[in-house]
Amino acid sequence: MATGRTHRPATRSRGIPEATVARLPLYLRALTALSERSVPTVSSEELAAAAGVNSAKLRKDFSYLGSYGTRGVGYDVEYLVYQISRELGLTQDWPVVIVGIGNLGAALANYGGFASRGFRVAALIDADPAMAGKPVAGIPVQHSDDLEKIIQDNGVSIGVIATPAGAAQAVCERLVAAGVTSILNFAPTVLSVPDGVDVRKVDLSIELQILAFHEQRKAGEGAAASDGGVPTAAARNESADQGPDGDMPAVMPA
């Protein structure tokens, strides 16, 4: 779901469906684990289980990449790791900048999985002059005045935004103007970008809200096939919400 503006038509060349692309990293992770255990081959059934999908979907996904399996046998683990890595563009090095080194930005900078697969944190950028020079995850934070130069000097095309919501759009525009064409946005705001720039967003509170929806539904259907023994959470505070933040309007139309 690359959002922003009108989302690249995706039609070009032999298109791999977006849904498939989104699963490739999952397969890759499972395969890497197998590779580390020196497992030579794996069946679609086994690999699907390890990746948390069903085998028909996995085979269909792989069929978009080519015929990399062997009938009656399965897939060669190393070979597949290579093919998927190449398809995802992980055989090259992607310098990434993280903008906004608060709690979350620091967590991202420290996140190991980041560096592990072709991604390299090229720079950390923050607007607070007091942060400048301070090392986070071994990398000195640079001031946002120098954002454009940092992007260009490092040939960065992927930027991560971990600023407060209010700053995100402005940061986004500077990143794009400086040459960034892919953005991972952690700020809880909709970014608008020109055509040709991809944005993906990660929003914690959205994920929680989706869970709450399903959770509520489970509770609401109370009678229905009560869970196999798991006691549903005890009394829950029925208040009309709003939490410590004092964020909600509290107005309630009839």
Add this chain to the structure above:
Amino acid sequence: MATGRTHRPATRSRGIPEATVARLPLYLRALTALSERSVPTVSSEELAAAAGVNSAKLRKDFSYLGSYGTRGVGYDVEYLVYQISRELGLTQDWPVVIVGIGNLGAALANYGGFASRGFRVAALIDADPAMAGKPVAGIPVQHSDDLEKIIQDNGVSIGVIATPAGAAQAVCERLVAAGVTSILNFAPTVLSVPDGVDVRKVDLSIELQILAFHEQRKAGEGAAASDGGVPTAAARNESADQGPDGDMPAVMPA
């Protein structure tokens, strides 16, 4: 994408499509912003723009909730805020525990958007005895020995896992056994859970890999109708770069 096992059929009652549910928080955020600016009504077109979707989709989404708009006029902002909040289950208070108070866990604990909408961080849990008692975001960290008791005492049904990958499945099992039925997983691993438990995952490295895929594709299609002026990032470190379709594997299949 509620993963895990066979993913609740969603059949029951008047089902709202999963894709719609995933967008409701987006609409809610946009509406809340309008509400704060005391905007009384909004058209599908305006709201859609604010939420980053198109208006037909928004109207279709809302049609699953009921007929809350007025033809010729638009939607009443406060009323919609309330209806969507209710549909998402945000009119009640959801106590949440965060397990794994490393960099990421601490960032989550401090994340304001968390508390802002019906969610309340009821407890922070970590396996490191040295952490016990230390306050993070004003909440003392508790030791994981007490996990079950904490879940039960607080009536928690939503858990957030921010542990290292290796610990995630075990933590998940303890959470589920103690009564948690919705899990937000930040650990880069596939959790398996019994039926009736929802899992959503957030994986930074997966998001980056998806961006890299598209990024590579942009670069590969170089000649194609170069973007409307945005200068593509300068020299990129090419390590193994094959052109599109370069097919020389490092390891040959058996």
Add this chain to the structure above:
DNA sequence: GCCTGTGAAATGATTCACAGCC
């Protein structure tokens, strides 16, 4: 016999386009 690769069918999501109402 086992397991992949893939057409065909089924399901789900998005977009179109317009009737109906204010």
Add this chain to the structure above:
DNA sequence: GGCTGTGAATCATTTCACAGGC
């Protein structure tokens, strides 16, 4: 005249089921 609500059409994704190769 403007804007919602929604069937119908289109497009995307998943699942089925089996032919084909090892």
